[in-house]
Each structure stands twice: as structure tokens, then as C-alpha cells.
Ligand SMILES: O=C(O)CCC(=O)C(=O)O
């Protein structure tokens with residue numbers, strides 16, 4: 001089974017053909033890679049990411065991640081993730097007003113982040129109409145709920161630091177445990193292998209590294225909203241896929257609908273237990289499951305991880321046959 005790689009150079013002029021490929025890949029895999037997307041500046045983002053993560057830990061920790069998805073999400077070496085992150089949430093143009101950005105991110109750097117976020121947002125607004133078109137909906141149907149109000153779309157710099165030794169049996173499960181994303185679409189910038197996804201046959205499949213390509217995946221919100229016509233697919237970064245003595249960097253961009261978006265299943269398996277709810281309800285439950293202890297500052301991460309693992313297992317059981 002070939003992992004879908006789709007050039008979107010002529011998306012607007014050859015809309016039916018290219019949007020069909022995107023729709024089909026999202027139904028079958030929930031994942032695909034886009035090339036010829038026009039986004040520039042990813043290298044500069046990786047440079048900023050490295051420079052920031054190289055700062056001393058106590059400096060980075062001054063502004064820990066908040067519930068609006070802004071700040072440093074560090075110290076994580078748990079059963080869920082062995083990573084640190086710097087998240088830039090909020091709707092377009094609002095970062096400079098956030099009290100949660102460390103001063104190392106001066107106004108010039110924040111302008112660069114905002115302009116990269118704006119390019120990612122534009123790409124999101126090009127891809128979302130592909131789904132609407134194939135579901136008999138107005139082109140702007142999904143796009144209209146994005147980016148004007150909270151929570152906005154989040155760019156996140158991620159570093160999975162190298163480890164002093166290979167984790168043994170019973171040690172950390174993965175650099176990033178199997179999970180689904182919460183929002184509508186994720187764009188992932190990465191140059192390093194390591195990401196695996198569930199393929200349509202439910203086996204783990206390596207996501208190829210395509211130079212200049214962006215990995216795109218469907219998140220839970222879009223999957224619920226489309227009555228699970230589009231798949232929100234489990235993905236992970238296993239230890240064996242990245243040498244333990246190497247750092248790994250990546251930059252996901254998480255597009256999200258506004259909090260008040262009603263995720264009423266539009267079509268499909270609405271009757272199969274998909275109850276309607278607002279995106280805010282889902283966001284709040286996922287943020288507390290994933291980052292609860294980070295936000296409370298009590299360090300009880302393991303407990304949170306167990307609940308998240310259980311929750312994701314249940315979600316997985318609804319979506320795909322168990323092994
Ligand atoms: O770092 C990666 O390649 C994947 C990141 C990811 O899946 C996530 O942050 O949700």
C-alpha cells in the first residue's frame with residue numbers, strides 16, 4: 001500500500017482531480033503528504049526552534065504552557081512523550097499580546113512566527129474546501145470556522161532529545177506514544193524519519209520523508225464532524241525508529257475550529273455513538289488528559305498518561321478493528 005503523496009501545484013485550476021485524491025487519502029489513510037504547496041521559511045523555523053531549545057532549562061521554563069496553548073511544554077519524559085515543545089497557539093496576530101511568551105521571542109521573531117502561521121493557515125484554507133466539495137457542502141463550510149476566534153491554530157516546535165542510553169524493557173514506551181490529534185487538520189514539517197501511522201490495513205507504516213513535503217493529517221474534530229467519513233488516524237514515534245543518541249526536531253501546525261463549533265456529525269455513521277458536542281468540550285477534555293499535570297504543576301504526569309492511554313484505547317476500538 002503506497003502512502004499518498006499529492007502535488008497541489010494546480011489545486012485551484014485542476015480542483016476536481018486533485019481534491020478527489022485528497023478526499024480519498026483522508027478517507028483511507030487520514031494521512032497524506034503534499035508537495036508544491038508554496039510554503040516558504042520552514043528552514044528558518046527549524047533554526048529558531050534549535051536556538052530556543054538550546055537555551056538553559058531554567059530560562060525556557062519561565063513561561064510554561066497555558067490552557068490557550070501558548071508557552072513552553074518541557075520536562076516531559078513520561079509514558080506519553082519524551083519531548084519538549086514550544087507552542088504558539090491563539091488566533092492570527094495575537095501572540096504579541098500573550099503574557100505567556102518568553103522575552104527571548106522578541107517582536108521581530110514573533111512577526112516571523114506569525115507570518116509562518118499565516119502561510120500555514122492559507123494552506124489549511126486551501127485544503128478544507130476539498131472535503132466540503134466531496135460532501136456536497138459549500139466550499140467554505142469547514143474553512144469558515146477557522147482562525148477568527150479562540151482557540152486559533154497552533155504552531156508547535158518539538159524536540160525529542162537524545163537519551164543517555166537506550167531505554168530498556170519497561171522504560172519509556174516511545175518518543176511519542178500512539179495518539180490522534182484533536183483539531184481538524186495537522187500540517188507537519190519534519191526532515192527526520194521516525195513517524196509511523198496506522199495504514200488502512202491497521203498495521204504500522206513508516207511515513208516517508210519527502211524533501212520539502214508537508215505531512216497532513218485529519219484530527220478528531222474533523223473526523224467527528226464528518227461522521228467519521230474522514231479518518232483521524234493513530235500515529236506514533238517508536239524508539240526503534242530514531243537512534244536513541246540523536247535529537248529529533250519537528251514542527252506541527254494544528255488547525256482547530258472555533259470553540260463554539262458544533263461538531264454535529266454531518267453524515268455517515270452519526271448513529272454509531274457520535275454524539276454532537278462543541279469543539280471546546282473536546283479541547284478541554286483532551287488538554288486536561290494530555291497536559292493536566294503540566295498545567296496544574298503537580299507533576300502527576302503518570303496518572304494523566306494512564307487515563308489518556310485508556311481514553312485513546314477506547315477511541316481506537318471504535319475506529320479500527322483490534323489486533
Ligand atoms: O513529531 C512528529 O513528527 C509528530 C508530532 C505529533 O504527532 C504531534 O505533536 O501530535
Ligand SMILES: [Fe+2]
Nearest residue numbers: 179180181235
Ligand atoms: Fe500527532
